[in-house]
Amino acid sequence: MTTHTAQIIDGNALSRQLREAVAARCLSLKVKGVIPGLAVVLVGENPASQVYVRNKVKACSDAGLHSVLEKYDASMTEAELLMRIDALNNDPAIHGILVQLPLPPHIDANKVIEAIAPSKDVDGFHVASAGALMVGQPGFWPCTPYGCMKMLESIGYDLRGKHAVVIGRSNIVGKPMALMLLQKNATVTVCHSATVNLKAMTLQADVIVAAVGKRNVLTADMVKPGAVVLDVGMNRNDEGKLCGDVDFAGVSQVAGYITPVPGGVGPMTITMLLVNTLEAAERAAKKP
Numbered sequence: 001m002t003t004h005t006a007q008i009i010d011g012n013a014l015s016r017q018l019r020e021a022v023a024a025r026c027l028s029l030k031v032k033g034v035i036p037g038l039a040v041v042l043v044g045e046n047p048a049s050q051v052y053v054r055n056k057v058k059a060c061s062d063a064g065l066h067s068v069l070e071k072y073d074a075s076m077t078e079a080e081l082l083m084r085i086d087a088l089n090n091d092p093a094i095h096g097i098l099v100q101l102p103l104p105p106h107i108d109a110n111k112v113i114e115a116i117a118p119s120k121d122v123d124g125f126h127v128a129s130a131g132a133l134m135v136g137q138p139g140f141w142p143c144t145p146y147g148c149m150k151m152l153e154s155i156g157y158d159l160r161g162k163h164a165v166v167i168g169r170s171n172i173v174g175k176p177m178a179l180m181l182l183q184k185n186a187t188v189t190v191c192h193s194a195t196v197n198l199k200a201m202t203l204q205a206d207v208i209v210a211a212v213g214k215r216n217v218l219t220a221d222m223v224k225p226g227a228v229v230l231d232v233g234m235n236r237n238d239e240g241k242l243c244g245d246v247d248f249a250g251v252s253q254v255a256g257y258i259t260p261v262p263g264g265v266g267p268m269t270i271t272m273l274l275v276n277t278l279e280a281a282e283r284a285a286k287k288p
């Protein structure tokens with residue numbers, strides 16, 4: 001049996017706590033006649049996407065949010081989808097709009113995301129949301145890195161002056177993650193596929209966020225004893241089981257804290273979607 005020296009940051013347990021808080025805030029909005037509403041738009045039959053949207057819609061109803069799942073055939077045109085987004089932008093019962101990616105190749109995903117009203121961009125993918133994060137203004141933070149920040153907060157981790165290494169620089173995880181860590185006064189290094197010596201970088205890190213999408217990108221010999229390791233990756237191992245980017249068995253012998261896969265960052269992503277949708281509804285309710 002493997003003995004862990006690292007403490008596990010349990011994404012399921014933290015999600016339960018945060019979702020209870022969301023449910024309580026939903027109730028107080030209900031008293032004012034507002035029910036936070038999320039529209040989830042799915043185009044096409046991608047099997048993984050079908051599972052994701054089902055989970056998102058279920059999480060909404062469990063927490064007392066209103067949600068609508070709009071499923072369209074893969075033959076839907078870009079113009080038709082843009083018209084639907086426009087209608088949702090103008091629907092007062094909808095506070096958050098999520099378009100499940102990937103979209104079929106004939107639809108320009110950027111164009112669709114830019115069509116979402118920034119006040120309803122609960123995924124945080126709109127350039128207005130990215131810009132707000134960059135300059136430190138209020139906006140919606142992308143759910144996965146936001147969830148990682150909540151995990152660090154849950155262990156009372158003070159990032160000031162710490163060295164954080166983010167592996168991966170995608171627009172939805174790596175880049176916003178780096179900006180959030182920077183905002184909390186960490187010194188941030190961002191690594192990617194052209195990084196020459198990843199191990200030399202990660203060995204300096206107090207916090208490592210792995211967001212690559214490849215198994216065993218981070219192994220025990222690459223981690224400073226006591227470091228905090230957050231594993232965003234979602235991969236399949238040889239037995240077909242879900243696993244992260246981090247060699248959990250090895251790294252958990254060295255790290256101070258570690259997130260498991262499954263049961264780590266994954267559930268936090270959906271939780272932060274609920275938080276963002278609630279926040280969107282609260283902001284809308286404050287408007288005259």
Ligand code: NAP
Pocket residue numbers: 144167168169170171172173174191192193194195198211212213214217232233234235265266267269
């Ligand atoms: P992505 O867009 O494919 O980006 C992957 C990043 O990893 C890229 O920046 C790439 O560098 C970098 N990379 C690739 N090989 C590398 C290597 N050998 N060493 C260092 N960096 C390397 O992926 P993503 O959307 O950010 O997602 C990353 C992973 O997180 C995936 O497994 C995804 O399924 C998972 N994910 C999980 C959740 C969740 O809720 N748990 C949410 C979102 C994503 P270049 O830029 O140079 O190509």
